[in-house]
Amino acid sequence: MPKNITIFTTSTCSYCPMVKRYLKTKGLPYNEVNLEDHPERQDEVFKASGAMTVPITIVTKQDNTQEVVIGFNLQKLAPAIA
Amino acid sequence: MDQTQTVEGRGSEKLPHDLVIVGAGPAALSAALYTSREDIETLLFEKGAIGGLAAVTDWVDNYPGFEKGISGLELSEQMRKQAERFGAKIELGEVQKIEDQGKLKKLTTTEGDIYAKTVLIATGSEYKKIGVSGEDEYYARGVHYCATCDGAFFRDKKLVVIGGGNSAAQESIFLTKFASHIDMLVRSSLKASDVLIKELVKHKDKITIHLNTTTDAIVGQDGKVTKVIGTDKNSGQKVEFPTDGVFVFVGLLPNTKFTEDSGVELDERGFIKTDIHLMTRVAGIFCAGDVRSGATLQIASATGEGATAALMIREYLETQERGPLPQPVVGHPQLY
Numbered sequence: 406m407p408k409n410i411t412i413f414t415t416s417t418c419s420y421c422p423m424v425k426r427y428l429k430t431k432g433l434p435y436n437e438v439n440l441e442d443h444p445e446r447q448d449e450v451f452k453a454s455g456a457m458t459v460p461i462t463i464v465t466k467q468d469n470t471q472e473v474v475i476g477f478n479l480q481k482l483a484p485a486i487a
Numbered sequence: 488m489d490q491t492q493t494v495e496g497r498g499s500e501k502l503p504h505d506l507v508i509v510g511a512g513p514a515a516l517s518a519a520l521y522t523s524r525e526d527i528e529t530l531l532f533e534k535g536a537i538g539g540l541a542a543v544t545d546w547v548d549n550y551p552g553f554e555k556g557i558s559g560l561e562l563s564e565q566m567r568k569q570a571e572r573f574g575a576k577i578e579l580g581e582v583q584k585i586e587d588q589g590k591l592k593k594l595t596t597t598e599g600d601i602y603a604k605t606v607l608i609a610t611g612s613e614y615k616k617i618g619v620s621g622e623d624e625y626y627a628r629g630v631h632y633c634a635t636c637d638g639a640f641f642r643d644k645k646l647v648v649i650g651g652g653n654s655a656a657q658e659s660i661f662l663t664k665f666a667s668h669i670d671m672l673v674r675s676s677l678k679a680s681d682v683l684i685k686e687l688v689k690h691k692d693k694i695t696i697h698l699n700t701t702t703d704a705i706v707g708q709d710g711k712v713t714k715v716i717g718t719d720k721n722s723g724q725k726v727e728f729p730t731d732g733v734f735v736f737v738g739l740l741p742n743t744k745f746t747e748d749s750g751v752e753l754d755e756r757g758f759i760k761t762d763i764h765l766m767t768r769v770a771g772i773f774c775a776g777d778v779r780s781g782a783t784l785q786i787a788s789a790t791g792e793g794a795t796a797a798l799m800i801r802e803y804l805e806t807q808e809r810g811p812l813p814q815p816v817v818g819h820p821q822l823y
Contacts, residue, residue, distance in 0.1 A: 419536040419538060423533075423537065456627040456628055457732070458633075475629075479579065
């Protein structure tokens with residue numbers, strides 16, 4: 406089980422609820438950061454992912470390594486949270 | 488063992504799903520509402536957003552029942568809840584292959600293999616790429632296809648929107664919430680509805696429309712988009728548009744890759760052909776919505792097609808169970 410999962414979202418993004426829904430089906434807790442409420446964190450997202458998009462999911466594993474998943478991409482998200 | 492079988496108790500060869508719907512956009516959710524309500528056990532598979540392209544549309548003004556319009560996300564959410572209320576199940580995953588095995592259809596999915604008596608393909612379409620240099624290089628780093636997802640990254644920035652149809656117009660108007668200015672590059676003339684063109688005109692302080700202007704290249708520096716180079720078709724001159732980002736809305740591409748080798752027939756543009764009952768060339772595999780050849784690419788017509796497909800699927804399933812009804816014999820009406 407990952408140590409921490411943070412999802413960066415906006416309120417108009419339709420793929421963001423999909424990531425949240427998927428994590429819920431897997432029983433995994435997550436933190437959500439809405440970039441409309443926290444525009445100051447956009448640079449952090451860009452530095453971590455190299456992308457100006459949401460959702461961005463940062464999975465911190467037990468050994469503190471991180472995986473960054475851009476968008477709702479099950480082929481990357483599923484192994485990242487395994 | 489795949490998850491679907493475990494969770495639902497259906498999906499094996501011995502106990503196949505009544506109906507698997509590939510996709511969860513308006514056509515799919517409408518069909519699921521109808522079939523679930525009639526106790527046809529229904530499972531939907533969605534690899535992207537529930538609601539499909541409707542969900543990524545900022546605002547929907549032309550779906551009946553909403554006098555003031557409704558956000559695409561909210562409309563999709565309402566459709567999802569309505570279908571789930573009657574028992575439709577939505578699985579997050581991707582259908583990778585469909586194999587016709589006669590009365591059963593085998594679906595290879597990211598969640599394992601499942602079997603179904605019928606399949607409805609309602610995978611819709613996705614936005615096309617424009618195919619110019621820089622587009623792939625700056626994907627998601629200045630080149631975008633979803634305004635509602637990525638628009639917030641361009642607060643007080645300059646943008647270029649490529650396209651002249653309804654989506655380009657609608658999303659340009661949405662992007663004015665963030666951008667300081669938008670150059671809209673339209674290859675020929677505006678194809679958007681009159682209502683949207685009037686809305687564009689209302690935003691003329693922020694949106695400049697460049698008709699007869701091609702997009703030739705997206706150029707960047709230090710990992711960020713800096714300008715778009717195009718051609719003014721009237722003068723033949725090269726034109727440059729300094730920008731921080733580009734949003735592309737130049738048409739739709741049907742999602743049909745997984746139908747290769749399924750026996751389903753595509754038209755010359757890659758959309759799925761059906762008969763008047765919305766059944767494909769393969770008995771038991773139906774198709775509805777934007778991915779269907781001849782579809783009118785409207786949310787309202789997609790939901791209508793979904794409902795029609797559901798009724799046809801019900802008829803098909805009943806026929807499979809009881810066998811075909813005897814044909815009326817002319818001259819002997821008393822027999823029936």
